[in-house]
Amino acid sequence: MEKGSRARRVMWDTFVKMQNCVPNLDKILKGIQIYGCDPSHQPIPAQLLLEFLSELKDVRQKHKETLRAQTESLRVNTILMREKVKVSQLVDRYAELTVISTVRDRRLVEHELLARGRDHEEWRQKHLREELEKIRTDQLFQSSFSRSESKSGSSAAVAGVPGIGKTTMVQKIVYDWATGKIYQQFQFVFSFKFRDLNSINCRTNLKELILDQYPYFGNFLREVWKNPEGLLFIFDGLDKFNDKIDFADSRRNTEAQDSCTDPEFKCKVSDIVYSLIQGKLLPGCSVLVTTRPTALHLLEKAEISVWAEILGFVGEERKEYFIRHFEDRTVAAAVFKHVEENEILYTMSYNPSYCWILALALGPFFTQRARDPQRVPKTITQLYSYYIYNILKNHGRQIERPRDVLLRVGQMAFRGVSEKKIVFTDGDLIKYNLQPSQFLSGFLMELLEREDSARCVVYTFPHLTIQEFVAAVAQFLIPDGRDILKFLTEAHSTTDSRFEVFLRFVAGLSNPMTARGLEEFLGAFPHQTTCRVIDWVKEEVKRQSGNTWSEAGKRSLLNTLHYLFESQNRGLAQAALGSVEKLSFSGMTLTPIDCAVLSHVIGLCDTIKHFNLEYCHIQCEGIQRLGPGLHKCQELRLSYNELGDSGVKLVSAALRNPECKIQKLRLMNVGLTDSGAEDFVSALSTNSSLTELNLGLNSLTDRSVPALRRLIFTLPSLEWIRLGDNEFSKTGRRELRSLREPGPGQ
Structure with missing residues (x-):
């Protein structure tokens, strides 16, 4: 207090900062106000401060150390x-x-693995710039x-x-x-x-x-x-x-x-x-x-x-996880590059738990010298198959019959999926004749939980998806799978999504190449079970393909197409979709991973003529995933999606394809501007299939008129075009109307 006004000001500022840290400081300050600034007149506040220093300081330090x-x-x-x-x-x-x-x-209401990946990142970047704050x-x-x-x-x-x-x-x-x-x-x-x-x-x-x-x-x-x-x-x-x-x-x-x-x-x-x-x-x-x-x-x-x-995780945060996980930065970069290039895996990597699974399963492919790039997992079934393969490889020889043990673990896991149960007790292990072991610890984590004054051990799978995958494997280990068709149908027809990822795993395991690593330790999967799963997927796709008039029907069909994708079975896809001519998901939100699945399906099927994706909230990333298969459809409806010029450019790539079959193209209200129109018209200069084109409700102005004139006069197959509700001036609209009636020889 004798150091001058500046020292007193610093002291009072310090008191304010300490206000929530020091008990009784309010009383000390009140004492100063009552007794003045002379310490000799402040016996009560000084005593309170000493009490704090002597009684709680040591406890606080002990607490921090603990x-x-x-x-x-x-x-x-x-x-x-x-x-x-x-x-x-x-x-x-x-x-x-x-x-x-x-x-x-x-x-x-959906399974967390089905949450969006890249569009989740786009959503975050867009909204953090607007109303949301990090x-x-x-x-x-x-x-x-x-x-x-x-x-x-x-x-x-x-x-x-x-x-x-x-x-x-x-x-x-x-x-x-x-x-x-x-x-x-x-x-x-x-x-x-x-x-x-x-x-x-x-x-x-x-x-x-x-x-x-x-x-x-x-x-x-x-x-x-x-x-x-x-x-x-x-x-x-x-x-x-x-x-x-x-x-x-x-x-x-x-x-x-x-x-x-x-x-x-x-x-x-x-x-x-x-x-x-x-x-x-x-x-x-x-x-x-x-x-x-x-x-x-x-x-x-x-x-x-x-x-x-x-x-x-978004953007660089995902990459940072892999850098921190692997000591070798070269391996980290290679693993992340593979994840980044695969929509299925990239979608998973926003979640730290999935990143952990990705790192464990993919790491060996990029650390072993003699590796086959073709075997690197591309679907979630392949990813989890290799995850379980590693557990079997490292721990499977410690027990006599790993097949029987994994069957019992899978049956317990399936009951958990059915009942939405993720925590298991010693009683559950006893019920399925399981005993804690090094092998079992590869699947189940031990957790300590309190029970009155004692502590007990409970068990949980490292992640729900691992539980679902082990439950799916068990279906192929059951000696007699005669009832599997009924079982799969009932699981697929549930009103919630509890079996959705489980069924994708079942379909994926029907592929002999995917199951080969597991069979090395578990023995061959019953051929009859595999055939029945394949038959079920085929019949389910056929049954659902004509049931797209309702939201539930579209969702059910999309799920069955995910089963096709996981199976990676070209013959199955062609047999299931051999007579399907129309796919419509209009009004249903599609994620980039959904688009990747649809592209895969269309790429394997030559019969789909009508493809309706209007009002599906598809953005540039979704179109990029759809791109490889779009040219095979005769009628393509993409109106009312946020494609923008970059998305329309990806559609243009399909129009440039020499094998393009697109005859009718709907691109109403997709965010097309003059800049994008020029590139779009250039793409059509080599197209010979397009007969009808709808570009209404976009942001085209008079700047696009010359390009549209060129389109109309140079595209011989074009019979009908709509350009209404754009931003043309009266002059521009007048010039476009003059093109309605072809001149002599046109």
Whole structure:
């Protein structure tokens, strides 16, 4: 205080910055205001400060050291015999995710593997430039992103699909706080997993929850409660919580529920979480909740200040993952290049969990010297076949009959798919006569869960898609597969998508080339089962191809075409589509991966004449995937898609093809401009098949008139063209009308 005005100003600025870090600082400041600036007149504030320094400083340091030790390592499962779990430093392996400061308004009813890849990235890039804002994890409690006007205490909800990195993000947040990098406004951070909280069936309180994990707090918690503004509580995985927390339930405001305002009052775990988020318990504290989108509705009426969603990896973030995964940058570049060039695999790589599977399965192809590029997986069935092949190669010889064991694992996996169950217990293993082993650990991860005061082991597949694939393999290991046709039909007809990816795997495994690696360790798949699967796919495609009048019919047909794609069976595709002349998906949103599948199908079939993709939200990326097969259709309808000039240019490539059969082409309202029209007309200069062309509702102006004149006079096959509702002037329209009547000899 005797250093002058500048020193006093710095001191007061420092107090402001320390306000949320130091308990009782408000009392100290009030004491200064009452007693003045002379330290000799401040016995009470000085005593309070000494109490903090002597009692809580050591506990806070111990807490940081504990959290740092718990979070500094990242454990990643492998499929290698020599190394079941790879332990790395979190800072070395953590790849930044894209997080946006809102949650997109959409209903996620489809399987997470079916989520879009490249158009997901285009969506992100487009909307981040507009209304959506990227937010760093250290900004989740900044007032600039908050929807609440409260100055102290806030709640943040972060949503994301399975495997997108929510739990790893929480680990990184805790580690960064413990190492002093972020959130230093919080004196203490307490992190819980809803999965662990499920085992607490009795009434408890917040004090017991904390002491169970951090017993060194002892009797200091009462001092901790005095500064709730300095506390951050993290609850990870709301979707895994068995007890329902409904913030719209008015009964929670009853007297019994309202009693959970004391951190030492015993109540249900759900009431503790509810009261913390709603600000009834320790008002002023902050809370972070993570969840899958499927449980977001539970938080709609909660006092959430900041909503955020993890979009996963986009652009260079995907590449960074592979660079961090592989020690050899050359291998990392080769693997990512293969992923980038394959739409199926690239679509998966927005999700860290899929990146992990891709890296494990593809890595050996680019590290072995004698490798065959033709064998590198191109479909998801081929990818997972090689993933399981590696497990069998490294662990299969440790047991006598791997075929029988994998059959039982697959049967358990299928029951899980049927019941939407992803966590299995010792009781499940006993039911299917399975015992923990090094071989089994290649498929099932062991997790510790709490059960009252003890801990028990539960099991889960590394990812849902691995569970689905093992379930599909089991169908080919059943000795007598007579009922498989009925089984497949029932699974395909379910109203939700729980069997969708499972059925793709079944269809893909019917290809002998795909199954060959697995048969090396499991023995031959029954020929009759393979034939029945192929027959089922063929008949299902035939049955669904004439049922496209409804949205459900179109979706069902598209699914069966995905089965064809996974089978990679040219003869099957030609037999299934041999009499199909029309494919219509009008009004149905198609992803780039859907477009890649359709292109594959059309490329194998010579009978499809009418191809209707109007109102399908196809963008440039989708047309690029469709491109190789478009020239084979006689009537092509692409109106009302966001193709733009670059997309129309890709259509032009089909028109340039010497074998082009396109006679009728609809390109209404596709975003074509004068620049694109010139290139389009040039492409048509060598075409001899086009008879009808619709370019209405685009952005053509008088600048395009000379090119259109040239088109009309030089394209001998063209009989009809529509150019209405463009941006021509009166003069331009008059000039175009004059072309309606051909002159002598024209």
